[in-house]
Amino acid sequence: MNVMNASPRRKELTRLAAQLFVQEGFDRTTVRMLAQEMGIKSGSLFHHFKDKHEILAAVIEEGTQNALNIAQQALDDCGRDPEVRLRTMARAHLETLFADRNAHVVALFEWRRLDPSASAHLRHLRDAYEALWVDVIDDALRAGILHGDRFLVARFVLGALNWTVRWYDPHGARTPDELADELVAMLLPNADTTNV
């Protein structure tokens, strides 16, 4: 079941919803709050979305689909060198994470509020994204610049990156790209990228 954000109006509403979901959390965000933020009355909201859960699904789909597109594009453009691909992927991850910050925070922390049907569809999207990572990490393992179990390494790296939404300020001292490079440098101590 594809949720689809066809109309531009709906896409805008989804963006606003994402912001509120981050501020308040899904459960504490009422349809009346959502409607007010959108400049309409609460009843009108159900013309665009069949129920509150569909709004959540729309938010998460939007963010995940974007992440997938950006990562795919970045990988296509960056050549075959395993170290470069690893760095590219880390950069792409943080780039989306802070470009679509609201949508991703919702995806990471409100995942469980999805109803089962939407959850199944969105898990496929997320798995596709994770597969890109496992692929890149596989290359790095074969090249001998990383060590360990492929899935384990992927999850450790994704964990470290996703956790950044908890403490990193994108307007602070470091750019997302620098942050990504620092993580890769920590993992690949043979390269002399101990700058910054």
Next chain:
Amino acid sequence: MNVMNASPRRKELTRLAAQLFVQEGFDRTTVRMLAQEMGIKSGSLFHHFKDKHEILAAVIEEGTQNALNIAQQALDDCGRDPEVRLRTMARAHLETLFADRNAHVVALFEWRRLDPSASAHLRHLRDAYEALWVDVIDDALRAGILHGDRFLVARFVLGALNWTVRWYDPHGARTPDELADELVAMLLPNADTTNV
């Protein structure tokens, strides 16, 4: 303001609350559900806790205090070698994370539902815990077995470890200790700890 879990009755109620908060999330857990799980009526609950938010604070305090104690103890017992200390800290972290799993999952994902007064007190506890980590990582940096910015490395490592609650099954193939060792091995490729 210390929340305190003085009475043993209250401690038991806190443990049950943690379980429900994990299952349902704080917002979706009603006082009636909590009361039923505890074998009492919803009104009686407010004899033990002044309001629902105090239950959340009690859960989080319990878990964080435990983590601090365990880590402190483990560090006191493990000598001065930086690599050993790093491994010890990672093991201690995963040990608490899955021993007091419910309390920690709540602490990680329901943090924002705390009211400001409790939040301030508990942030101090958490900062004290994070300080232990920064200390250990400082040693590792000075010894040259890790590279990068001290806070950055600490947060990447904590991110990778905390994220494990999302995918790791403590009853699966790997013990928490093995998991911790794999992470350290990934970070310290000079050591030949690529076993398991």
Next chain:
DNA sequence: CTGCTAACCAAGCAAGCGCTAGTGTGAACT
């Protein structure tokens, strides 16, 4: 026996919740 306290219960209030039903309204198409 009396007085005190911790622990509990029954009943229910006021507020807020997601969502529905029925009704315009103005722009676009026929």
Next chain:
DNA sequence: AGTTCACACTAGCGCTTGCTTGGTTAGCAG
């Protein structure tokens, strides 16, 4: 000119929420 349709509104239903109130019970100290 008539029809359609996307979009919005008003009003409120039925239910659940956190929490309060006033009272009961059992255990224990003097």
